[in-house]
Amino acid sequence: METILEIKDLTKRYGDLVAVNNISFSIEKGEIFGLLGPNGAGKTTTVEMIEGLRKPDSGRIKICGIDALAQPAKIKGLIGAQLQSTTIYDQVSIREVIDLFGSYYDNSVPTQELLELVSLTEKKDAYYRTLSGGQKQRVAMALALVNDPAVLFLDEPTTGLDPQARRNVWGIITDLRDSGKTIILTTHYMEEAEKLCKRVGIIDQGNIIALDRPAALIAGTGLDSTIEFSSDDIRAEDVFKDIFDSGTSFERDSNRYIISSKDSSGILKKLTQAADENNIEIENISVRKATLEDVFLKLTGKKLRE
Amino acid sequence: MRGFGSQFLLQMKLFIRQKDELFWNLAFPLFFIVLYGLIYRDIIWDDFGMRAIEYMLPGIIVMAVMVNGIMSSATSFVEERGKGIYRRLSLTPVKRQTIIGAQILHRYIIILIQTIILLAIGILAFDISIKGNYFYFWIILTLGAVCFLSIGFALASIIRSVRSATPLCMIVFFVFLFLGGIFFPNSIMPRFLVVIANGLPSTHMGDALRAVIIDGLGLGSVWIALAAMGAWIVISLAVSIIFFRWE
Numbered sequence: 001m002e003t004i005l006e007i008k009d010l011t012k013r014y015g016d017l018v019a020v021n022n023i024s025f026s027i028e029k030g031e032i033f034g035l036l037g038p039n040g041a042g043k044t045t046t047v048e049m050i051e052g053l054r055k056p057d058s059g060r061i062k063i064c065g066i067d068a069l070a071q072p073a074k075i076k077g078l079i080g081a082q083l084q085s086t087t088i089y090d091q092v093s094i095r096e097v098i099d100l101f102g103s104y105y106d107n108s109v110p111t112q113e114l115l116e117l118v119s120l121t122e123k124k125d126a127y128y129r130t131l132s133g134g135q136k137q138r139v140a141m142a143l144a145l146v147n148d149p150a151v152l153f154l155d156e157p158t159t160g161l162d163p164q165a166r167r168n169v170w171g172i173i174t175d176l177r178d179s180g181k182t183i184i185l186t187t188h189y190m191e192e193a194e195k196l197c198k199r200v201g202i203i204d205q206g207n208i209i210a211l212d213r214p215a216a217l218i219a220g221t222g223l224d225s226t227i228e229f230s231s232d233d234i235r236a237e238d239v240f241k242d243i244f245d246s247g248t249s250f251e252r253d254s255n256r257y258i259i260s261s262k263d264s265s266g267i268l269k270k271l272t273q274a275a276d277e278n279n280i281e282i283e284n285i286s287v288r289k290a291t292l293e294d295v296f297l298k299l300t301g302k303k304l305r306e
Numbered sequence: 307m308r309g310f311g312s313q314f315l316l317q318m319k320l321f322i323r324q325k326d327e328l329f330w331n332l333a334f335p336l337f338f339i340v341l342y343g344l345i346y347r348d349i350i351w352d353d354f355g356m357r358a359i360e361y362m363l364p365g366i367i368v369m370a371v372m373v374n375g376i377m378s379s380a381t382s383f384v385e386e387r388g389k390g391i392y393r394r395l396s397l398t399p400v401k402r403q404t405i406i407g408a409q410i411l412h413r414y415i416i417i418l419i420q421t422i423i424l425l426a427i428g429i430l431a432f433d434i435s436i437k438g439n440y441f442y443f444w445i446i447l448t449l450g451a452v453c454f455l456s457i458g459f460a461l462a463s464i465i466r467s468v469r470s471a472t473p474l475c476m477i478v479f480f481v482f483l484f485l486g487g488i489f490f491p492n493s494i495m496p497r498f499l500v501v502i503a504n505g506l507p508s509t510h511m512g513d514a515l516r517a518v519i520i521d522g523l524g525l526g527s528v529w530i531a532l533a534a535m536g537a538w539i540v541i542s543l544a545v546s547i548i549f550f551r552w553e
Contacts, residue, residue, distance in 0.1 A: 052397070147398075
C-alpha cells in the first residue's frame with residue numbers, strides 16, 4: 001500500500017505540559033485512521049499540527065511525500081479539514097459559503113456535487129445559523145471537501161450530535177471511504193472508532209499507547225467478554241466475591257458491576273445460581289464482547305470519558 | 307488575489323442582511339441630518355459666518371465614517387475572530403491580506419454611499435450650497451476613511467474578547483463624536499477640553515471638510531488637519547501591527 005501521511009517523533013509542549021510526546025505513525029492511501037482518546041489526550045493538538053494550524057516543537061510531517069513543515073502553502077491544496085468547532089458567517093446560505101470556499105482554490109468540486117454528498121441539497125438556500133448541529137457538521141464536511149483533498153481530517157465529527165445525526169455523519173464518512181478518500185478521524189467514542197476505522201491509534205496523555213486494527217487491539221488484550229449487571233442489594237459484593245475473582249478483572253460503579261472474563265457463560269451460570277440461593281435481585285444483565293473502551297481501560301486504568 | 311472578488315461580494319451581502327449594520331451605517335446618520343435639518347434649517351451662527359446646518363453636514367459625514375470605521379469594522383472583526391472564522395480560513399490557500407483587503411474595499415464603498423446620500427439630502431432638502439471642489443472633498447473623505455478604518459483595526463487588535471468589543475468601541479466613538487466638533491464648534495468648550503478636542507481625528511476631518519466644501523478653500527489651507535489625520539493613521543497602523551492577532 002502507498003503511504004500518504006508520515007508522522008515522525010512529533011512533539012508539542014505548552015510550558016511544562018507535554019501535550020504531544022514524540023509520536024510517530026503513518027497512514028496508507030484509502031484508509032480511515034482513527035485517533036481515539038479521552039478529552040485532552042492530545043488528539044486535536046496532533047491533527048492541528050499536521051494541518052499546519054499549530055507549530056510542533058520537533059518532529060517531521062510528510063503528506064504525499066511533501067515536507068509539511070517546510071512547504072505549508074503546498075499542503076493547503078492537498079488537505080481538507082473539519083475543525084472541532086467550525087463556525088462560519090451566520091447570515092450566509094450553505095450554497096454561498098461553499099461557493100466562497102471553492103473560490104479560494106485553483107480547482108474546486110462543483111457546489112452541487114458537494115451538497116449531494118452531504119445530503120444538504122434541499123437546505124442549500126438556508127442560512128448557516130438556522131441549521132441543526134448535525135447539519136452544521138455536514139456543512140463543515142462539505143467545506144473540507146471543496147478542494148477534493150488527498151487527505152481529509154475530521155476532528156470529533158459527531159461530538160454533541162444525537163444518535164440519528166451521528167448515523168448520518170457515519171454514512172457520509174463510509175461513502176467517502178468507499179470513494180477512495182484517506183481519512184483521519186479523532187474521536188472519544190470507541191463505538192465510532194470501531195465502526196469506521198481500519199486502524200486505530202489509542203492516545204493518552206500525549207502518547208500513542210497502542211496502534212492496530214480494532215479487532216487486533218481487542219484480541220490483544222486477552223479479554224473476550226464483559227458481563228455487566230446491576231443490583232441494589234448491599235450483600236451483592238460479598239456474596240459474589242468468588243465469582244468476581246474468577247474473572248480477569250472486576251469493577252464496581254455504585255450499583256453497577258462489571259466483570260471481564262474469557263468464560264462468560266460459566267460466570268453467568270454461577271452468578272444466577274448464587275443470586276437465587278441468596279435471594280439477591282440482579283437486573284439489567286448484559287453480556288458483550290470486549291470493545292475498544294475495555295482496551296483503553298485495560299491499558300490506562302481509566303475510562304475513556306472520565 | 308484569488309478569492310478577493312468573492313470575499314468582497316460576501317461582505318456586501320452580509321452588510322445588507324444584517325439589520326443592525328444597515329441601521330447604524332445608513333439610517334442613524336440619515337436620522338441626524340434630517341432631524342438637525344428640520345431644527346436648524348433657518349438658524350445662522352453669526353460668530354462662525356455660516357448656517358448651523360452647513361456646519362453640521364460635514365460633521366454628520368464624519369460621524370457616518372466613524373460608525374463604519376470604528377464601530378462596524380472593529381466589532382465585526384472581533385466577532386468573526388472570536389467565532390474562529392479566520393482560523394478556518396487559514397486552512398485554505400486564501401491569503402489574509404486578501405480577506406482584509408476585501409473588507410476595507412467593502413467598508414470604503416459603504417462610506418462613499420453614505421456620504422453621497424448625506425450630501426444629496428443636505429443639498430436638495432436643506433439648500434446647503436457647496437462652494438468647494440468635489441475632488442478635494444473626496445481626498446479628505448478617503449483620508450478620513452483610511453484614518454478611522456485604521457483606528458478600527460487598532461481597536462480590534464487591542465480588544466481581547468467579543469463581549470468587550472461593543473462597549474469599548476462605543477466609548478471611543480462617543481468621545482470622538484462629542485469632543486470632535488460634530489454638533490457644535492469646539493471653541494465654545496472649556497479650555498482644557500479644547501486641548502483634547504484639537505488632537506482628535508474627528509475634529510480635524512470635520513474642520514477639513516467644512517473648510518473645503520462650505521468655505522471653498524483649497525487643500526493647502528487644511529494641511530494641519532491632513533497631517534493630523536496622517537499621524538493618527540501611522541499610530542493606529544503601528545498599534546495594529548504590534549497587537550494584531552488572527553485567533
